[in-house]
Amino acid sequence: MSGSSETTPFALELSGIAKNFGSVAALKDISFTLRKGEFLTMLGPSGSGKTTTLRIIAGFMQPDRGDVRMHGVSVAGAPPNRRNIGMVFQDYALFPHMSVADNVAFPLLARGCDKADAARRAAAMLDVVGLSGFGPRSVRQLSGGQGQRVALARALVFGPELVLLDEPMAALDKKLRGTMQTEILRIVKQLGATVISVTHDQEEALVMSDRIALFENGALAQIGTPQALYETPSNPFVADFIGEANVLEGRVGAGNTIAGAGWRTGAGHHALPGAGEAVRIAIRPEKIHLADEGEAGVEVTLRQSTYLGVEYRLLVTLADGTPLQVRNRDMRRLAGLQPGETVRLTWAPEDLIVLRGA
Ligand code: ATP
Numbered sequence: 001m002s003g004s005s006e007t008t009p010f011a012l013e014l015s016g017i018a019k020n021f022g023s024v025a026a027l028k029d030i031s032f033t034l035r036k037g038e039f040l041t042m043l044g045p046s047g048s049g050k051t052t053t054l055r056i057i058a059g060f061m062q063p064d065r066g067d068v069r070m071h072g073v074s075v076a077g078a079p080p081n082r083r084n085i086g087m088v089f090q091d092y093a094l095f096p097h098m099s100v101a102d103n104v105a106f107p108l109l110a111r112g113c114d115k116a117d118a119a120r121r122a123a124a125m126l127d128v129v130g131l132s133g134f135g136p137r138s139v140r141q142l143s144g145g146q147g148q149r150v151a152l153a154r155a156l157v158f159g160p161e162l163v164l165l166d167e168p169m170a171a172l173d174k175k176l177r178g179t180m181q182t183e184i185l186r187i188v189k190q191l192g193a194t195v196i197s198v199t200h201d202q203e204e205a206l207v208m209s210d211r212i213a214l215f216e217n218g219a220l221a222q223i224g225t226p227q228a229l230y231e232t233p234s235n236p237f238v239a240d241f242i243g244e245a246n247v248l249e250g251r252v253g254a255g256n257t258i259a260g261a262g263w264r265t266g267a268g269h270h271a272l273p274g275a276g277e278a279v280r281i282a283i284r285p286e287k288i289h290l291a292d293e294g295e296a297g298v299e300v301t302l303r304q305s306t307y308l309g310v311e312y313r314l315l316v317t318l319a320d321g322t323p324l325q326v327r328n329r330d331m332r333r334l335a336g337l338q339p340g341e342t343v344r345l346t347w348a349p350e351d352l353i354v355l356r357g358a
Pocket of ligand 1: 048200
């Protein structure tokens with residue numbers, strides 16, 4: 001109510017960051033801010049600039065242009081050890097010759113904390129990550145998930161202003177990854193840590209993030225909440241990267257409708273450009289249903305039908321050959337369909353995504 005959030009500096013602020021490697025423009029003009037306690041995931045295809053951004057924030061690399069501020073203060077030129085940042089890497093690089101407790105106490109001792117205090121704080125942090133009692137163990141005697149927790153404890157123990165996670169779960173198997181996602185989130189939220197994570201895994205990004213920064217070719221395609229990127233993607237790239245999307249090109253018709261080759265749909269509450277204008281829409285595979293008897297719909301040809309236990313995945317084509325992906329759980333009706341059959345599909349106009357960007 002006091003309006004103090006307007007004057008509180010951001011935990012992190014990147015403005016106009018650019019970086020070239022020879023002729024490769026790795027980062028073009030990256031700007032975003034992070035509030036204290038926020039969890040931001042940097043997501044994007046290989047080579048889109050996530051790691052370069054992370055390295056610049058950490059201080060391992062200097063940008064060609066732009067500034068990095070932490071709590072309102074520029075850290076340009078400051079080396080990594082002067083930035084008060086905790087880091088967890090993919091291979092989490094624990095010191096192999098040290099015990100679990102010594103690994104976690106290390107950053108405290110390096111910052112001049114006395115031995116007894118460091119040991120006490122390391123033990124308390126091991127408690128937080130669910131490893132109380134593991135202190136005396138050698139780090140060689142840990143499972144992948146336990147090692148990852150020790151790395152997290154070591155990154156958090158000194159109360160860093162920012163925590164960077166560089167694909168911390170990439171080396172874990174899928175099941176363990178799911179458990180660790182929940183665990184890491186619980187721990188960082190309990191401590192109120194501000195976190196930037198890099199991942200290739202869009203599901204991980206959706207599960208963990210307050211906001212996602214989606215990179216494309218050295219630029220930010222979109223930054224926003226998982227819901228915003230999923231429900232209101234700003235362009236076809238975002239629509240297809242976050243979840244799956246069928247992108248269709250059509251023209252605006254009378255009565256707030258859109259039509260393309262062999263298909264026509266109402267646009268519900270969506271505001272459309274003027275009649276006759278070209279418009280691009282996206283529709284998620286799980287939002288497409290089989291039309292009921294007598295219900296209006298789009299006629300398609302079934303090309304492939306795959307049973308996946310809880311649902312079917314269909315590949316169909318529109319009249320002009322445009323492929324559509326469909327995921328549907330109407331198991332009884334879908335079981336009887338054969339490739340080559342004509343099927344009538346429908347969707348709710350409000351489930352359409354009207355794309356604006358290029
Ligand atoms: P990945 O998901 O594969 O890790 P990324 O999104 O992290 O990719 P970056 O590693 O930031 O992408 O790379 C961005 C671009 O910069 C790529 O074209 C990459 O080849 C290039 N690049 C990165 N580091 C260097 C370097 N040290 N020298 C030359 N080019 C580099």
